[in-house]
Amino acid sequence: MKTQAPSWGLYPKATQHLIGLHDRHAPIPRFDGHLLPRGNGRSYGDSCLNDGGALLLARGLDRYLQFDAATGVIECESGVLLSEILSLAVPQGWFLPVTPGTKFVTVGGAIANDVHGKNHHRSGTFGHHIHGFELRRTDETLRWCSRTENTDWFAATIGGLGLTGLITRVKLQLRRIASPWLNSEVVRFGGLPEFFALSADSEANHEYTVAWIDCAARGKALGRGLFSRANHGPAQPERRPPADIQRKNVPFTPPVSLINNLSLRAFNFAYYHKQRQQLARAVAHYDPFFYPLDAIGNWNRIYGPRGFLQYQCVVPPEDAEQSIHRLMELISKSGSGSFLAVLKQFGQQQSLGMMSFPRTGTTLALDFPNHGSSTLQLLQQLDNVVAESGGRVYPAKDARMSADHFQRYYTNWEAFSGFIDPKFSSSLWRRVTDHAC
Numbered sequence: 001m002k003t004q005a006p007s008w009g010l011y012p013k014a015t016q017h018l019i020g021l022h023d024r025h026a027p028i029p030r031f032d033g034h035l036l037p038r039g040n041g042r043s044y045g046d047s048c049l050n051d052g053g054a055l056l057l058a059r060g061l062d063r064y065l066q067f068d069a070a071t072g073v074i075e076c077e078s079g080v081l082l083s084e085i086l087s088l089a090v091p092q093g094w095f096l097p098v099t100p101g102t103k104f105v106t107v108g109g110a111i112a113n114d115v116h117g118k119n120h121h122r123s124g125t126f127g128h129h130i131h132g133f134e135l136r137r138t139d140e141t142l143r144w145c146s147r148t149e150n151t152d153w154f155a156a157t158i159g160g161l162g163l164t165g166l167i168t169r170v171k172l173q174l175r176r177i178a179s180p181w182l183n184s185e186v187v188r189f190g191g192l193p194e195f196f197a198l199s200a201d202s203e204a205n206h207e208y209t210v211a212w213i214d215c216a217a218r219g220k221a222l223g224r225g226l227f228s229r230a231n232h233g234p235a236q237p238e239r240r241p242p243a244d245i246q247r248k249n250v251p252f253t254p255p256v257s258l259i260n261n262l263s264l265r266a267f268n269f270a271y272y273h274k275q276r277q278q279l280a281r282a283v284a285h286y287d288p289f290f291y292p293l294d295a296i297g298n299w300n301r302i303y304g305p306r307g308f309l310q311y312q313c314v315v316p317p318e319d320a321e322q323s324i325h326r327l328m329e330l331i332s333k334s335g336s337g338s339f340l341a342v343l344k345q346f347g348q349q350q351s352l353g354m355m356s357f358p359r360t361g362t363t364l365a366l367d368f369p370n371h372g373s374s375t376l377q378l379l380q381q382l383d384n385v386v387a388e389s390g391g392r393v394y395p396a397k398d399a400r401m402s403a404d405h406f407q408r409y410y411t412n413w414e415a416f417s418g419f420i421d422p423k424f425s426s427s428l429w430r431r432v433t434d435h436a437c
Contacts, residue, residue, distance in 0.1 A: 005049075006049075006307075009045055010308070011307035011370050012051075014427055019056050024061050024077055031054045034050060035423050036056065037056045037112070038056065039058055039079065039108050043113065045428065046398075047396050048109075050425065058108055058167075061080075061169075062084075063077045063080070065077065074088075074174060076169065077170075079108065080106065081107075082106075089174055090180050093176060095177045097128075098119065098123050100116065101292075102293065107170045108162075111127065111170065112159070112162040112167070114351060114353045120358060122203075123207075125158075125352070127352045129172060133145055133169065135157060135167055137421050138421050138423040154352070159353030159356035161426065178232065180241055181233040182284050184281070185206075187226070188227075188279075192321055192324060198227045199211075199227075205231075206230060207232065208289075209344065210227075212226045212341065213341045214272050215264075215337035215338060216261075216264050216337060222325070230289060241287075247295055249298055251298075254302070257304035258303070304369070306372075307370050309370055313363065314394075315361050315362055315386060315389040316359075316391060330378065331378070337366055340366070342363075345363075354416045357396070359392070380402075386409075407433075
């Protein structure tokens with residue numbers, strides 16, 4: 001049976017067969033066409049779509065295999081969610097070494113996209129904390145991949161967009177924590193020079209750093225925002241985690257996007273000015289600190305039936321302030337953008353994956369309501385700035401970058417293509433390599 005099975009951005013549309021997986025020991029099902037593993041479908045663009053082909057639904061591979069509470073090493077199947085690991089590990093004093101902005105992604109998806117978080121300057125990407133994983137191919141070969149075994153397949157699969165084979169089981173190193181609490185600070189800043197100064201001052205003493213930036217601001221206010229920094233806190237025996245509250249939910253898709261120029265400017269102005277003091281300190285539970293949008297079920301529906309396009313880029317440090325300024329000017333002038341725009345510094349740890357997105361520099365991420373050609377033209381302009389700077393765009397969040405730009409961003413794509421399973425493909429891969437299946 002064919003179905004839409006959309007990505008989280010609800011764009012582009014794709015029709016594909018769905019094949020459920022439940023047994024990691026079983027061969028990959030046969031299909032007359034191209035296949036693609038899919039975790040929980042939280043990629044924003046078409047990296048998790050396979051128009052005209054089939055998706056292997058790996059969420060059904062959801063078993064824990066082993067957890068050593070003394071060392072923090074967990075072994076599980078690839079369809080286990082990060083949220084499920086947190087539920088098991090946090091009460092026993094362990095936390096994810098790296099986490100993206102949602103906990104509703106699978107371990108296999110986190111590897112395939114080599115996800116990063118607010119602590120990249122300290123801990124690198126998710127791939128840096130993988131002891132190893134099992135990779136199954138359609139030719140029925142099975143490989144254990146690690147830094148010491150099948151190292152070329154290890155590098156190709158981390159950040160490999162699910163194309164090298166089906167990850168069936170994973171061994172992951174967690175990090176020790178004393179409690180679920182963080183000691184956090186939020187600093188209000190007035191522009192990009194202050195952001196870069198705060199980043200430089202904060203990274204030595206704070207494990208987590210990130211900034212919200214007002215993408216609607218103009219003139220002297222361009223680049224203003226709120227800078228958050230935090231460390232895991234000590235045990236807080238008198239504090240209780242927030243009670244489990246039913247998540248709010250967007251119950252239906254409105255006929256038009258609720259994010260428009262007026263609502264965006266009003267929200268961003270209020271959000272920036274909600275903190276009147278320059279510095280605010282708090283003790284925060286990890287859940288709202290790391291996963292604010294997870295508190296709203298189906299939040300992607302607010303963008304209406306046309307969906308949205310997320311854009312995330314990284315630009316090198318040499319001209320980062322100038323490049324980010326140019327990007328922010330283009331976004332502000334367009335009157336488009338997001339109420340959740342994120343600015344962050346990547347550290348110097350080199351990613352282990354051949355196709356991993358993070359590199360040393362400054363990364364900007366935000367959503368754009370899909371207004372058709374005007375949105376696509378704006379993103380093309382942003383691509384030009386990023387390409388001129390020597391940066392790159394994140395494939396896991398992309399739905400429209402050109403083959404030319406992709407191949408400039410990821411110059412080893414042809415070497416990587418030699419590791420792709422001959423039966424695997426994706427809508428994104430065909431788009432950015434001009435390869436039709």
